[in-house]
Amino acid sequence: MPLPPERRLALVTGSTSGIGAAAARRLARDGYAVVAHGRRVRDDASSLLADIGAIDYVAADLADEAEARRLVADVLARHGRLDVLVNNAGETMRIPHADLKAATPQIWRRMMDVNVIAPWVLIAEAESALRLSAESGRPACIVNIGTHAAVRPKGGSIPYAASKAALHHVTKLLALTLGPTIRVNGVAPGLVDTPMTTGWDAAIELWNTKAPMRRMARPEDIADLVAALVANDYVTGEIIIADGGLNLT
Numbered sequence: 001m002p003l004p005p006e007r008r009l010a011l012v013t014g015s016t017s018g019i020g021a022a023a024a025r026r027l028a029r030d031g032y033a034v035v036a037h038g039r040r041v042r043d044d045a046s047s048l049l050a051d052i053g054a055i056d057y058v059a060a061d062l063a064d065e066a067e068a069r070r071l072v073a074d075v076l077a078r079h080g081r082l083d084v085l086v087n088n089a090g091e092t093m094r095i096p097h098a099d100l101k102a103a104t105p106q107i108w109r110r111m112m113d114v115n116v117i118a119p120w121v122l123i124a125e126a127e128s129a130l131r132l133s134a135e136s137g138r139p140a141c142i143v144n145i146g147t148h149a150a151v152r153p154k155g156g157s158i159p160y161a162a163s164k165a166a167l168h169h170v171t172k173l174l175a176l177t178l179g180p181t182i183r184v185n186g187v188a189p190g191l192v193d194t195p196m197t198t199g200w201d202a203a204i205e206l207w208n209t210k211a212p213m214r215r216m217a218r219p220e221d222i223a224d225l226v227a228a229l230v231a232n233d234y235v236t237g238e239i240i241i242a243d244g245g246l247n248l249t
C-alpha cells in the first residue's frame with residue numbers, strides 16, 4: 001500500500017536482532033515507516049514486525065551482490081520511496097591477531113563482501129531514491145554501523161577491523177561526494193550486548209572495569225545515536241565513537 005506523501009521510509013539492514021532491531025524500533029517510534037531486513041525468510045516475520053513496529057520485512061543475504069540489489073529494488077517496488085538507509089548488517093570473525101594464517105583470504109573476502117561491499121551496493125542502488133527524497137526539502141540520510149575496532153588497533157580479528165575501517169573511510173568519502181542532498185555518517189560502537197557478543201567474557205570484563213562508563217552498551221544506546229544522526233539535517237561525514245569512553249584509557 002502506498003505511504004502517505006509525508007511519511008518517510010527507513011530501511012534498517014540486519015534488524016532481526018541486536019543493534020539493528022533497536023535502531024529499527026527507535027526509528028519506528030520516531031514516526032518512520034521502517035522496513036526491517038534479515039538474511040533469510042522467516043516464519044516469525046509478522047511477530048518481528050509487531051515487536052519492532054516496522055511495516056515490512058525483506059530477506060536478502062548481503063554476501064550475495066544480486067541479493068543486495070534486489071533488497072533495494074523490493075523496497076522501492078513495494079513502498080515507492082526511501083529516505084533513510086541504515087547499513088547495520090554485519091558479520092564478525094574472532095581470530096587471534098597473531099595467528100596470521102587463520103585469517104585466510106576466504107575470511108578476508110567474506111568480511112569485505114558483507115561489511116563494505118554490501119553497504120556500497122545498497123547505497124549505489126538507493127542513490128536515486130535518496131536524491132528524490134531530498135527534493136522534499138530535507139537531505140536524505142545514510143548511517144553506517146562501524147566499530148571502535150576500526151578506529152583503534154583492536155577487535156575480534158584483523159579482517160573484521162580492517163573491513164570496518166574501510167567502511168568508515170567510505171562513509172567520509174561519500175559524505176563529500178553526495179552532499180548536500182544525502183548526508184552520510186557512521187556510528188562506531190564499542191562492545192554492545194547483542195547475540196554477536198554472547199560469551200565474550202574477557203571483553204565484558206574489560207568494559208566493566210576499564211571503560212569510564214563501567215559497562216558495555218545496550219543496543220538502545222547505539223540506536224539513540226543512530227536516531228540523533230537521522231534527526232539532524234546538518235551533520236555529515238562523522239564517525240561517532242560510542243564505546244563508553246574505553247578509547248580514552
Ligand SMILES: NC(=O)c1ccc[n+]([C@@H]2O[C@H](COP(=O)([O-])OP(=O)(O)OC[C@H]3O[C@@H](n4cnc5c(N)ncnc54)[C@H](OP(=O)(O)O)[C@@H]3O)[C@@H](O)[C@H]2O)c1
Nearest residue numbers: 014015016018019038039061062089090147191192194196
Ligand atoms: N555487538 C557489538 O559489540 C558490536 C560492536 C561494534 C560494531 N558492531 C556492528 O553492529 C552491527 C550489528 O551487530 P549486532 O551485534 O547487533 O549483531 P547481531 O545481533 O548478530 O545481528 C546481526 C544482524 O545482521 C544480519 N546479517 C548478518 N550477516 C548478514 C548477511 N550476510 N546478510 C544479511 N543480513 C546479515 C543478521 O541477520 P540474520 O539474523 O537474519 O542472520 C542480523 O539481523 C554489525 O555491523 C556489527 O559489526 C557490533
